Amino acid sequence: MSQPPTSLQIQNGTSSALGSPYINGPVQNISTSSQVPVSQGYNSQLTGPYPHLIPAKTALNPVSGQPNYGGSHMVSTLSNCQRPGQTLNRAPMASNPVTASFHSGPVPRMSPPPSQHPAATPMPSGSFLPGANPPPPLNWQYNYPSPGPQTNHCPHASSQPILSGNTDLITNHQRVSSGDPSLQNSYLKSGSAPPSVNPPLPTTFQPGTPLGPPPVAGPPPVRALTPQKSSHSTVPQPSFNSAINQEGGAPHTNNESMVTNNTYDEIEGGGFLATPQFTNKNPKMARSVGYSYPSLPPGYQNTTPPGTTGMPSSSLNYPSGPLAFSQTSLGANHLTASMRGLSLHPEGLRVINLLQERNMLPATPLQPPVPNLHEDIQKLNCNPELFRCTLTSIPQTQALLNKAKLPLGLLLHPFKDLAQLPVVTSSTIVRCHSCRTYINPFVSFLDQRRWKCNLCYRVNDVPEEFMYNPLTRVYGEPHRRPEVQNATIEFMAPSEYMLRPPQPPVYLFVFDVSHNAIETGYLDSVCQSLLDNLDLLPGNTRTKIGFITFDSTIHFYSLQEGLSQPQMLIVSDIEDVFIPMPENLLVNLNESKELVQDLLKSLPQMFTKTLETQSALGPALQAAFKLMSPTGGRMSVFQTQLPNLGVGALKPREEPNQRSSAKEIHLTPSTDFYKKLALDCSGQQVAVDLFLLSGQYSDLASLGCISRYSAGSVYYYPSYHHQHNPVQVQKLQKELHRYLTRKIGFEAVMRIRCTKGLSIHTFHGNFFVRSTDLLSLPNVNPDAGYAVQMSVEDNLIDTQLVSFQSALLYTSSKGERRIRVHTLCLPVVSTLNEVFLGADVQAISGLLANMAVDRCVTASLGDARDALVNAVIDSLSAYRSLVLSNQQPGLMVPFSLRLFPLFVLALLKQKSFQTGTNVRLDERIFAMCQVKNQPLVYLMLTTHPSLYRVDNLSDEGALNINDKTIPQPPILQLSVEKLSRDGAFLLDAGSVMMLWVGKNCGQNFLSHVLGVQSYVSIPQTMTELPELDTPESARTVAFISWLREQRPFFPILYIIRDESPVRANFLQHMVEDRSESALSYYEFLLHIQQQVNK
């Protein structure tokens, strides 16, 4: 039964109603602390805006006036790299096997336009394009508002041109999605209600306990049902590998000739969540109150307010680590709702007055809450680093969820590098015949031969092969199979899971070689990195590689085995790009390795004298797409300026004096060219990663679409220059190493299923939603995160546990088809208090950030900021009025949400959402890309950095890793109050670290760690710690190195003193302090309190 879609109500935040004090209010006292006498300078930049503008040596021509060189291309060898070379005749069109057809490849089926299925199409998937979403509701919906027919990513109902062909990608979600067509007649189709023949039964999960009669020797007689019988009539001996490196092993290419007409949707299988039943929702306005801020005394300095003095410093010592749940050891099947809530740690039940307890930040990294489950279930649960939910106690009805005013959603890091991953090789992958869920630790075995799906409750037979446990080599123990003992597992996929033979790893590099690009010197770095890492590229003997360079023309490189040197082919017709000699441009890396190395050594020198300032990025991308279409693969594009020639040419849009405005900034793409091309790429299993190395505005809002919709990534190196900005060079080299050598999955799809009654309606991340809920990921990498929003469609009153399962089907770089499955189990609760107690504040903040990026684009930055603030006000108001029995003064919050206001304030000060003149447009867009694409842990670190005192590091509580001692200093509040002039403090903001050295910092630290004589001899731009032969240096270097090793990107380290230009940037990260355009934490709390108590 669907509940009325009342959802989080947000003010209709017109800018005027915002009240100027909040957005751009006067800063009454810029100096944030008398303790740290710093000069004013909040406007100074980390690096000056666009410091490396490189004058064009020739005047730019208008795009329309470009000479068309006609259908000719030139060839020159690298020994003669002065263009032009020989002119060849155009290759016959027929030699190009590629068409730009939208439907070639694995999306062969046409489907009706989405308008025929208005009720079944989900919310646009995490899009931050304006045309991709309907006009936003006045209030922020946590719930799906069902505004009418929608296509997921594609623009519609907007002024943006409708993408031709895009609707065809939306396949009909109601298609039967069994992986084995032969089974379809026997079972209820997905999308239907749970099978009536198997009504829901009480959960009878009994981990570790054999059910049914004791196993007899030898396998029992085979039952009638043998799934996947089409290609596996025999029952081979299953093998189970607990592989540390799951990439190992021989290529799994036994189906080279297999051709099926399936789509990935059918292969991966559908589920009943593919038919969400959205009802029309009428967002109601609950509040229409303008902001009015508490007046603060002039000169208010973010100090402890009167009446709250004397907060003991011991409040720093927050209990770290998971809350300890202690339950009596009952069988999991005895778990009842009445038991829940009793086992919470007393600390977790505390109600906190934030106005009195000002420092709630734990001294160690905040741990996610542990779901209130029986320990037998919880010990099998998925690692929260991989899969977590905003609410670890799921409300049993949408009405209850609506009351809590908290967003319900999942945050995933599905392809994370894992030290240990069980890998199952078996011809029978056991899945529910109704909803296609993979068997997992939270199913229940009714007896030895039957298991009940924990998502749709269908009772399934246990296949014969599954009766054998390869770990114990015993028959009759299906419940002890690795699939039932591990919430995270990987399957080697049999041929049913392939649409075509697994593709080879294909890497194509596309380099900007215009004058501007050469001037930055990036090509040397990138080519050198490639040379260094060529043998580490994930792949096998089938790996292919190719290169394209471009300026106003496009240059290909023939690397055919047998050539004495690479051959350059220049195509000057950018209007209708064709591929010369396509068979020699993407070559086998092993066979042509020497030619590839030759090319990489000579490329940086080939264009040093170029005067060409124009950039035909769009045509180059089209060429690259054509080249890769037959196979799919990864396209890595390096661009250094605004493309200004041919299709996809862009114009400058940034107006520096409008940066401060909360409206009127260009967050939306100016052309749909890049998005269209990305969708073409997605259809051909090509992902595009964009490396933008530009000191000038490059319209990342438009360019970024090429990666966003093709499941690529965006890397941004503002003001990259090999001489002027050496730290960026270091950063690029380190990150390229990671990029080139990390694990990669090709031609991937991901589907997330959840227990019947719950419904997924909005996706966030970089991908394309191919059918209702199937995410198309031409590439998947271990550093990408995803989020989804959910609602409670049907009451879960008879349900005690719900489960969520993500399944990622991909081709490994070794050519194996694999499926990585994560399953998360959570309890269902019936009271609002329990919902609040189980709230995961980091996951909530992360999901809200994703939603706010969407809101920025569909509405405005101001709207998004309002929505963030209102999320805090609404949930705390609900807590105050509906949970707390006695109304106390102050700002009362449940323990679980004690950091909610702080994290939301930090989001408001994050680059994506901050106001003020500091943020350049491309930097803001990049920050938004990061919100969408980063795993939660990095998003939170970027938003709320960690601050440590490092001049007194000790070995107390230190970690010991590989015989190295890693100090673990406590995390401090982000306020200058925590700084002192006699110390040194490290701010770790994810992609950047700043080591602030106080004026009176002890000589010990200066000489033994920094290696300088005195404070004044600290260099203005110091970006590296010397490795000195002192214990202090060893500790500091070990700590910073350890922090860096935790993440896939390379944080630049700035060592700063008060005169440093980076100092202002450091102070901006002090999110608890008042800044030019934002409240201090205490002011923010007062504002929240005032709104909550209305």
Ligand SMILES: [Zn+2]
């Ligand atoms: Zn099922």
